[in-house]
Amino acid sequence: MISALPFPLTQARELVEPALRDAVDRLDPTSRQVAAYHLGWVEADGRPTSASGGKALRPALALLSARAAGAPADSGVPGAVAVELVHNFSLLHDDLMDGDVQRRHRATVWAVWGASTAILVGDAMLATAQQVLVDLEVPGGTPAARLLAAATQELIRGQVADLAFERRATVSVEECLAMAAGKTGALLGCSAAIGAVLNGASERLVTALTTYGDELGLAFQLVDDLLGIWGDGASTGKPVGADLRARKKSLPISFAVAAGGAASVELADWLATSGPDSDEEVSRATELVEAAGGREWAQAEAQRRLSAAERALGETDIEATIRDEFVELARFVTTGRAEP
């Protein structure tokens, strides 16, 4: 499906995986095996796997940001390991809370080992992420740990909001964007800056890189939400129409409900029903999101966020080839072909 991976993703897999394995090796044997399965390194019974794991977007950003500060890519590795661990901590806990039984075409950890294991291995990954940074003996270690701690708080805050949305009838587009900024944007913002922070970069560069990552996060979430309605299940690993069936307040849906007009009202009425839904109903609801403008808005908003991300980079003196790699990476992960 993914033909030509951008260089930063390839480089991240090569440079970061050994360090990530070292970090995971420090866990107790049970958690280590579970983490290795979740990260796509082994099957549930410990045999080698052909699974692909994640696409290492956050590690790639961390290495790029080290290079943006004029340092070698490998100086960003501890930051890359830390953000990838926080990302995977959140996946482990989110899959459990959302009751999702599949991720990346494989059974989720809680579905294989139960809720307690998913909780504990997530906890261990979060604790390890911080430990990797505070254990560093470089001056940038503590500032990087600060950045990560703040981003982790925002990530959790976003997840709290997401869960609260489930119990509400409607959610405004602004609330939905604020939630996504926490749940998706904060850690991408941190990833895009942490390599620079580790290398003592200027506040100006760190701010620009953080903005790039924050905006990329929103673009990414918009594309992910579009895939949750119109996406192709085979490539995303999500059944088509899943978000509508789940009555999820995703960005295109929230926009469509708030837009007003006949399609908007019909959509809101349907969302207030509780299923089970026929394929025809889901298909009709999908048309309504589009008719109410949700698809067009989300596509345009993703584009605007992507432009804002690129603009933030333009305000720095990052070397042109590195800036191009940031831009290419952002476009790649928001084309809708990459898995969320």
Add this chain to the structure above:
Amino acid sequence: MISALPFPLTQARELVEPALRDAVDRLDPTSRQVAAYHLGWVEADGRPTSASGGKALRPALALLSARAAGAPADSGVPGAVAVELVHNFSLLHDDLMDGDVQRRHRATVWAVWGASTAILVGDAMLATAQQVLVDLEVPGGTPAARLLAAATQELIRGQVADLAFERRATVSVEECLAMAAGKTGALLGCSAAIGAVLNGASERLVTALTTYGDELGLAFQLVDDLLGIWGDGASTGKPVGADLRARKKSLPISFAVAAGGAASVELADWLATSGPDSDEEVSRATELVEAAGGREWAQAEAQRRLSAAERALGETDIEATIRDEFVELARFVTTGRAEP
């Protein structure tokens, strides 16, 4: 029930609670309310409460350890806040994993708000604990964060072992002690040293204080396990016999099963049954633990651990009055009158 609180516990409540409230105030409004309930500050609906909260043992140790390093008690406050947050993170997740519906005579967080809230508020507390330390602008901040990160890993490792024990028929006394060293000892060891670390104390002092806390943790766990069998439900908040009904591999039970002899064999046979248990059966099992030597051993072992804790202090040049406070505190929390 508790008539005269030792000075360090009283001081900890006074000095630490305002800072702990500040840390909790930084959470999102939902998590803040849940954390305030869990910490005993408000009722579930937000009204003021007459609940007592925990006894602030870990904060008290953190302040004492600052004083042991010749610094004022309040220099240990960030460490006290951090260890108390990690302790409460673990309680939130453990109560959920263990299915416990009551703690300190009140409904547990997951029982009131559901599993997802308990997971997320626990996560937020863990992230905040690290944040409190890495955000400090003192030279001891990062070493303290390192100490906390390592202790958190041990704590999680202990909980992983505890859960694994549930799926096994028997557990050796050594395994059980190693589990308790992680689950209970590590954070007490960290608490008893973190104030000294924040103040740049010598490695020798830090090691001695950590040993004191580690040993106190084991003594504490032994007493807690004794209460789980013979304790008085009104003062402990645990129903008498709960550990036997739950077939928990607690320290006195593991010792009794491994001891050999008629009582040991009868106990093992009964533990292999799956209930429901009559009061007579639980009463008989309780007698068997005692007959097999589990009670006497646990009492003696707790005393040995307490002596080791005191001995560790004796190898330092801590001021005599402060050493006495450490000793008094350890004795107070292991008399069996204090809540675990």
